[in-house]
Amino acid sequence: MKPWRSNIGLKIAMAVSGVLLVLFIIAHMAGNLHVFEGREEMNAYAAGLRSFGEPLLPHESLLWIMRIGLIAAVAVHIWSAVVLTRRALHARPVRYASKKPARGESRHAVATMRWGAVVIVLFVVWHLLDLTWRTVNPVKDIHDAYGAVVAAFDPDRWPVTVFYLLALVALGFHLRHGIWSAVQTIAGPNTKWRKRTQAISLAVAVVVVAGFAIVPLAVTFGLVS
Amino acid sequence: MKLSLRIWRQPDAATKGEMVSYEIDEVSEDASFLEMLDVLNERLIAEGGDPVAFDHDCREGICGACSLVIDGQPHGPQAATTTCQLHMRKFRDGDQIDIEPWRAGAFPVVKDLVVDRSAFDQIIQAGGYISAPTGTAPDAHAVPIPKQDADAAFAAAACIGCGACVAACPNGSGMLFMGAKVAHLGLTPQGQPERATRVLGMVAAHDEAGFGGCTNVGECAAACPKEIGLDVIGQLNRDFRKAAARAA
Numbered sequence: 001m002k003p004w005r006s007n008i009g010l011k012i013a014m015a016v017s018g019v020l021l022v023l024f025i026i027a028h029m030a031g032n033l034h035v036f037e038g039r040e041e042m043n044a045y046a047a048g049l050r051s052f053g054e055p056l057l058p059h060e061s062l063l064w065i066m067r068i069g070l071i072a073a074v075a076v077h078i079w080s081a082v083v084l085t086r087r088a089l090h091a092r093p094v095r096y097a098s099k100k101p102a103r104g105e106s107r108h109a110v111a112t113m114r115w116g117a118v119v120i121v122l123f124v125v126w127h128l129l130d131l132t133w134r135t136v137n138p139v140k141d142i143h144d145a146y147g148a149v150v151a152a153f154d155p156d157r158w159p160v161t162v163f164y165l166l167a168l169v170a171l172g173f174h175l176r177h178g179i180w181s182a183v184q185t186i187a188g189p190n191t192k193w194r195k196r197t198q199a200i201s202l203a204v205a206v207v208v209v210a211g212f213a214i215v216p217l218a219v220t221f222g223l224v225s
Numbered sequence: 226m227k228l229s230l231r232i233w234r235q236p237d238a239a240t241k242g243e244m245v246s247y248e249i250d251e252v253s254e255d256a257s258f259l260e261m262l263d264v265l266n267e268r269l270i271a272e273g274g275d276p277v278a279f280d281h282d283c284r285e286g287i288c289g290a291c292s293l294v295i296d297g298q299p300h301g302p303q304a305a306t307t308t309c310q311l312h313m314r315k316f317r318d319g320d321q322i323d324i325e326p327w328r329a330g331a332f333p334v335v336k337d338l339v340v341d342r343s344a345f346d347q348i349i350q351a352g353g354y355i356s357a358p359t360g361t362a363p364d365a366h367a368v369p370i371p372k373q374d375a376d377a378a379f380a381a382a383a384c385i386g387c388g389a390c391v392a393a394c395p396n397g398s399g400m401l402f403m404g405a406k407v408a409h410l411g412l413t414p415q416g417q418p419e420r421a422t423r424v425l426g427m428v429a430a431h432d433e434a435g436f437g438g439c440t441n442v443g444e445c446a447a448a449c450p451k452e453i454g455l456d457v458i459g460q461l462n463r464d465f466r467k468a469a470a471r472a473a
Contacts, residue, residue, distance in 0.1 A: 003469035006428050007398070007438030008462060084396075084438045091330045091397030091437030097231070097244050098323035100297030102395075104443025105455065110395055113440065181441040186466070188459030 007084065008185070014080040015182035017073040022179060022204070024070060025171075029211040035224055039146040046145035078121075085114060105198070109177035116170035123167035130160070153219035161216045168209045175205035226252045226318040230265070232277055233325045235334050242334065244323070254314040258301060259284060259291065261313055262324075278337040286310040286450065289385030292392070293338055294325040299389035299448045307387065307450045327392035331399065331435040342388050344434035345402060349386075351430035352423030353406045355415045374412045381408035383451040393448035396437035401445035403427050404457030407464055421468035428465055 003009050034045040052062040102110045129135040130152050131145075139148040153161050179201035183189060189197055218224045227250045235242025249268075252261050259281050266276035282290035291308040295301035301311045316322065324338065332340040370378075384405035391399050407424055410416035416423070439458055446455050 003425060003428070003465070003472060006432050006465075007400075007436075008428055008465045009469065011438055012462075012466060084440075087432075088396035088398075088437035088440075091435055092328065092395060093330050094328045096294060096297050096325055096328055097233075098294070098297035098325065102442065102444060103447045104393075105446065106442045107444070109440065109442050110444075177441070184441050184455070184459055185439075185462050188461070188463035188466075189456075190459065191454055191456045194455060194459065 007087065010080040010084055011185045013076050014084070015185040017077040017080070018178050018182050019186075020069065020073045021077060022175065022182075024066070024073075025175075025208060026204075029208050032212065032215050035146060035149055035215055036218070039144075042146040042149075043144060047143065078117075081114075081117065106177050106181070108173060109181075112170070112173035113177055116174045119167055119170040120174060123163065123170075126160075126163065149215065150219055150225055153216040155220055155222075158220065161220050164216050165213055168212050171212075172205045172209040175208060176202050179204055226254060226313065226316070228252055228261075228316065228319070229321045231321065231323045232338070233334075234277070234337055235326075236275075237336055238333055242337075244325075252313050254312070256313045257284070257309055258293070258295070258311040258313065259309050278335075278339045280339050281309060284309040287385060289387040292327050292340065292387060292389070294323075294327065294392055296323050299327070299392040300387075300450050304447075305450055305452050307385075310450075327388050329388075329391045329394075329397040329436070331397065332388060332391060340388075342386075344436070345386050345388060345399070347434055348399065348403055348427050348430045349406065352419065352426035353410070355410060355419060357415065368414050370413055378409050378412035381405045381412070381453060381457050384409070384449075384453055385451060387450065389448045389450060390445035390453075391436065393444040394437070394439075395442065395444060396440055397435075398439045398445070399431050399434075399436040400439040400458050400461060401449060401453060401455075403431050404459075404461035405453050408457040408460040411460065411464055420464065421471060424461065424464040424468045425472060428461075 004013070031045060031049075034042045050060050050063060054061075101107070104110075126136075130137050131148055134140050134142065134148060137148050137152055139151045141147070151157075153164070180194070180197040183197045183201075184194060215224075227248070230247045230249060231244045232247060233242055234245045247265060249261070249265050252264065256264070259279070262277060262279060269276045280290045280292050282288045284291070286307040286309060289307075291300075293300065293308045295308065295311070300306060300308045301315070303311050303315055326332075326334050326338045327340045327342075329340075331344040332342055335341050382405075384402060386402060388399075388402070390401035391397055394401075406427065410423065411420050441455065441458070443455055446453065
């Protein structure tokens with residue numbers, strides 16, 4: 001077996017792609033906060049993402065680099081997860097008759113990582129249909145990002161907001177374990193630094209979830225309209 | 226004390242097993258868990274039945290032969306304790322206790338509570354050793370080792386290879402065992418010549434034997450009777466990454 005096809009090799013692929021996705025998510029979260037500056041600033045930020053690097057680079061260069069990079073990272077992340085999960089099911093074919101609650105350092109991850117991932121994938125599909133392609137969003141003008149956000153989280157569309165928040169909870173648990181797990185896989189810190197990494201992961205997860213959640217909540221409760 | 230036991234009975238590897246209930250009375254609080262099973266077995270033999278097969282050897286907590294998942298926990302409810310060192314005073318009169326074998330694809334059941342752990346031997350054969358000339362043993366202090374490294378290597382060397390880490394892991398992974406060996410041998414000067422081939426060989430043998438991958442949930446370290454921590458898995462990941470990059 002080639003080293004990169006081993007369990008650890010695949011795990012490194014999952015970790016590296018995961019780190020790239022985390023960096024994207026942090027940037028995305030920070031960018032969303034432009035909504036609090038008002039319609040013009042938010043739309044100018046969105047337009048700026050499209051015109052970034054012009055005239056040296058063609059229109060939407062940054063977006064296409066990001067899109068291709070994200071698709072590659074998501075593909076590697078999911079593919080390695082599927083292969084490793086299948087191997088894990090094969091490695092543990094019989095359940096124990098007697099169940100005890102998990103007691104490991106990252107015990108919450110046992111129940112949240114794989115199912116949370118499914119929730120996140122479903123959310124991303126909806127999110128693209130809603131706020132990227134606008135298939136299910138009443139605001140079709142792609143230059144009006146602000147209007148689309150306001151329409152997406154209109155109080156009448158409260159199930160969308162609830163789903164968004166639910167997906168954020170799944171994302172939060174995913175990050176809380178995923179970030180330190182990626183560091184453990186790539187860098188293999190000692191006990192002291194592992195504990196610190198776990199604390200940093202929790203902090204990043206809380207900040208990311210709060211930063212994302214504040215936007216739909218502000219729209220639903222009328223602070224942004 | 227009086228106990229009701231539910232024990233996994235399976236005549237051989239090919240036959241389907243099941244949990245079978247046994248009532249046992251007058252168990253001494255001072256008996257070890259294995260002695261309690263000895264008492265049960267003596268009764269079963271006297272009744273003309275088939276005694277419960279389980280692994281045991283030194284009964285001093287250092288050989289790694291004993292196993293048993295007791296109430297869903299490898300080596301039972303007491304932390305940092307092997308089954309042979311677990312005593313019945315940790316249980317209460319009237320308790321129901323479930324006793325199962327290690328569950329892992331790489332550890333097939335041989336009979337009842339006995340599993341085949343030779344997959345661990347394959348991992349050791351693939352790199353869990355050092356090469357040293359025999360005949361003239363060097364003085365113990367001939368090669369100085371920093372105290373910090375010696376302590377870390379010694380802590381990893383406490384692994385008795387019982388397989389509780391695999392039994393506890395939701396992915397049936399042997400990474401804690403493998404990490405303990407990689408850390409134990411890789412932190413000393415004697416382990417350096419084979420450091421890269423060791424980790425690549427052991428990882429290949431581990432996956433080949435059907436162990437799963439690590440998801441860093443930490444169930445292994447919580448179950449380890451020798452309290453080996455997740456830092457050895459970090460060491461394993463680091464050694465593997467370096468060795469694989471050099472081999473590529």
